[in-house]
Each structure stands twice: as structure tokens, then as C-alpha cells.
Amino acid sequence: MQSLKLPVLITKDTNQAKEALVAKEIIAIPTETVYGLAGNAFDENAIRKIFLLKNRPLHNPLIVHIKSVDYLKEIALDIPIKAMVLANHFWPGPLTLVLKKHPKIPDIVTAGNNTIAIRIPNHPLTLELLNKLDFPLAAPSANPFGSISPTSSEHVANYFKDELKIILDGGRCAKGIESTIVGFENGEPIIYRLGSLSVEEIEQVMGPLNQRIHNAESPEAPGMLEKHYSPKTPTYFTDDVAALCKTFKGNKIGVLLFKNKILDADIHQQEILSLTGNFQEAAANLYASMHLLDQKKLDVIIAEKLPEIDLGRSINDRLERASKNRIIT
Ligand code: TXA
Numbered sequence: 001m002q003s004l005k006l007p008v009l010i011t012k013d014t015n016q017a018k019e020a021l022v023a024k025e026i027i028a029i030p031t032e033t034v035y036g037l038a039g040n041a042f043d044e045n046a047i048r049k050i051f052l053l054k055n056r057p058l059h060n061p062l063i064v065h066i067k068s069v070d071y072l073k074e075i076a077l078d079i080p081i082k083a084m085v086l087a088n089h090f091w092p093g094p095l096t097l098v099l100k101k102h103p104k105i106p107d108i109v110t111a112g113n114n115t116i117a118i119r120i121p122n123h124p125l126t127l128e129l130l131n132k133l134d135f136p137l138a139a140p141s142a143n144p145f146g147s148i149s150p151t152s153s154e155h156v157a158n159y160f161k162d163e164l165k166i167i168l169d170g171g172r173c174a175k176g177i178e179s180t181i182v183g184f185e186n187g188e189p190i191i192y193r194l195g196s197l198s199v200e201e202i203e204q205v206m207g208p209l210n211q212r213i214h215n216a217e218s219p220e221a222p223g224m225l226e227k228h229y230s231p232k233t234p235t236y237f238t239d240d241v242a243a244l245c246k247t248f249k250g251n252k253i254g255v256l257l258f259k260n261k262i263l264d265a266d267i268h269q270q271e272i273l274s275l276t277g278n279f280q281e282a283a284a285n286l287y288a289s290m291h292l293l294d295q296k297k298l299d300v301i302i303a304e305k306l307p308e309i310d311l312g313r314s315i316n317d318r319l320e321r322a323s324k325n326r327i328i329t
């Protein structure tokens with residue numbers, strides 16, 4: 001007999017979300033950065049489902065979401081003093097710390113690494129959910145591997161409505177790009193991934209920081225090596241959008257701009273990230289604008305490079321990866 005497939009339930013009810021997780025299912029959860037595909041971090045089978053659902057290579061480790069700074073010692077060992085300073089200062093918030101892994105976390109979560117990535121997400125619904133659970137949640141961003149991250153429950157439903165039973169609906173993500181990842185070497189913090197918490201904000205607490213943003217020479221976060229955050233439409237990244245538009249004359253062009261419109265009759269669709277030039281607003285709008293442009297059946301998307309300061313750097317990092325091999329300077 002064929003089983004009847006129920007449509008995905010988009011709900012704000014954390015009890016239903018809890019029930020599904022306890023039954024070893026995977027659900028989508030909201031965070032302040034992007035939505036995640038969450039499962040019990042202690043349950044190897046649940047974690048395997050996440051990798052399958054996302055079509056994510058098993059060598060790319062997941063972030064584990066916890067409910068309190070106190071809980072850190074349950075899943076991490078030898079925590080450096082500076083990690084505690086950062087955790088106390090920025091959690092709940094868009095900062096992920098890479099620490100030594102506790103043996104009770106299954107190896108599949110960390111892709112066999114002896115380190116584990118951990119954060120407390122700053123979203124009221126997900127914090128409410130975590131406080132009802134006696135396990136932490138492993139959750140990568142809720143998008144198929146390599147594609148644009150989701151910042152609304154609609155984005156998640158567009159990707160996974162046939163595979164998920166529950167999306168916990170927390171509205172639009174306030175921060176809009178993934179957490180900043182910080183690892184430690186000899187107790188000293190190093191930035192591994194740019195994200196929603198700017199380097200400047202972390203440096204205000206820690207002083208000048210070393211950065212080792214992932215590239216082919218420094219595979220600390222393997223997921224950052226591949227082409228990532230990518231629209232299906234060919235995407236270019238440049239600091240002179242108007243000039244590049246001219247070279248694509250005759251094509252159906254969409255542009256993704258920081259704050260100023262362009263006067264060019266050939267442009268089919270313009271997305272402005274922040275009319276006032278506010279980096280935080282631009283970050284919050286980035287993925288929604290990319291999703292929108294990608295649905296417009298354009299020939300090409302041309303994205304503008306932002307100033308290399310503050311969250312401008314994080315946004316540029318994502319656009320550069322989205323347009324891998326199509327960067328025009
Ligand atoms: O904001 C976020 O961080 C979102 C929300 C859902 O929390 N999550 C997220 O997860 O962006 P994901 O899986 O899309 O990206 C996690 C990144 C990957 O690049 C992965 O390689 C890196 O974290 N990572 C995970 N564990 C690591 C570890 N032990 N050492 C270094 N990098 C690690």
C-alpha cells in the first residue's frame with residue numbers, strides 16, 4: 001500500500017518540533033543567521049539523514065547548537081580562556097567556536113576531526129526548543145550543498161518541502177549570513193570564516209586577530225573550499241557593474257547592488273541591498289535578493305563588490321564564492 005505523503009508543516013510550535021526530533025527526525029529551525037537542518041547531535045543516524053538530505057560530502061563537518069555557555073563543557077574539552085571570554089561576550093549570537101571535541105559526540109558530526117564547531121543561536125524559538133531538549137542540535141544551513149542559504153521558511157520549503165515534515169517558522173533571519181567561525185591555536189583565536197559578526201566587533205573584545213580565511217592552502221573548514229552559496233544563474237562579481245552590464249548588452253541582466261541604482265535601460269531587474277548603505281541591512285537582505293534574482297529566469301546576474309570593511313567583507317566573501325571563477329576586477 002502506498003503511504004499518503006503529508007505536506008510539510010510550517011509551524012511556530014516548539015512542542016511539535018521537539019516531538020519530531022525525539023522521534024529521530026530532521027526538522028528545519030530558524031536562527032538569527034540562516035535556517036538550519038537540525039537533528040540530535042548524539043544520534044549518528046539522525047546526522048546521517050542530514051548529510052543525505054543536503055547531499056553534503058561526509059568530510060564537511062557540522063555546527064552543533066547548544067542552549068547555554070554552561071553546556072559547552074558537556075561537548076568540548078580543554079576550552080581556552082579566550083574561548084570562554086568570546087562565548088560569554090557574544091552568545092547567544094552569530095559566532096561559532098571550534099574547540100576540542102568531547103568523545104561522546106559521534107565522529108560523523110565532526111567529519112572525523114578532533115575538533116567540534118559550536119554556537120548558541122540567538123533566536124527566541126530555537127532557544128525555546130533547545131531548552132526543551134536534553135540533547136544539542138547539529139545543524140548545517142538548510143540548503144542543498146553549494147546552493148544559496150535560506151533566510152525564510154519559504155526558502156526552506158522551496159528546497160525541501162517534499163522531504164521535511166516540519167519547518168519551525170521563525171520569520172526572516174535578522175542577520176542574514178552565516179555565523180563567523182573562530183578556531184584556536186595555542187589558545188589564541190583565529191578567524192576561519194567571515195560571517196555575521198564582523199572582525200571589527202570581535203577585535204574590540206580580543207585585540208588584533210589572526211585570520212586564516214579558508215582557501216585551498218588552509219582547509220580548516222572544508223565546506224568553504226567549494227563553490228558555494230551559488231545561484232543557478234551565471235553570476236559575476238565586480239566593482240564596476242555598469243561597465244560589465246555594457247559587455248552583456250542584449251542579455252537579460254539582473255544586478256545586485258549595495259546602495260545605488262544604475263541607469264541602464266537594458267537591466268531587467270535591480271536589487272538594492274540597502275538604500276542607506278547600512279551593512280547590517282545589506283547582509284540581512286543578501287540571500288533573499290539572490291533567491292529572488294535566481295527565480296527571474298535571467299541570463300546573467302552581476303553583483304557589486306562592497307567596501308572591504310565591517311560586514312562588507314563578509315558579504316564580499318559570499319558573493320565571491322557565489323561567482324567562483326567569474327570575478328571581474
Ligand atoms: O550561521 C551558521 O553558522 C549556520 C546556522 C544554521 O547556525 N550554520 C552553518 O552551517 O552555516 P554550515 O554547515 O552551512 O557551515 C558550517 C561550516 C562549514 O564550512 C564547516 O566546514 C565548518 O563550519 N566547520 C564545522 N565543523 C568544523 C570544525 N571542526 N573545524 C573547522 N570548521 C568546521
Ligand code: MG
Pocket residue numbers: 140141149
Ligand atoms: Mg552552509
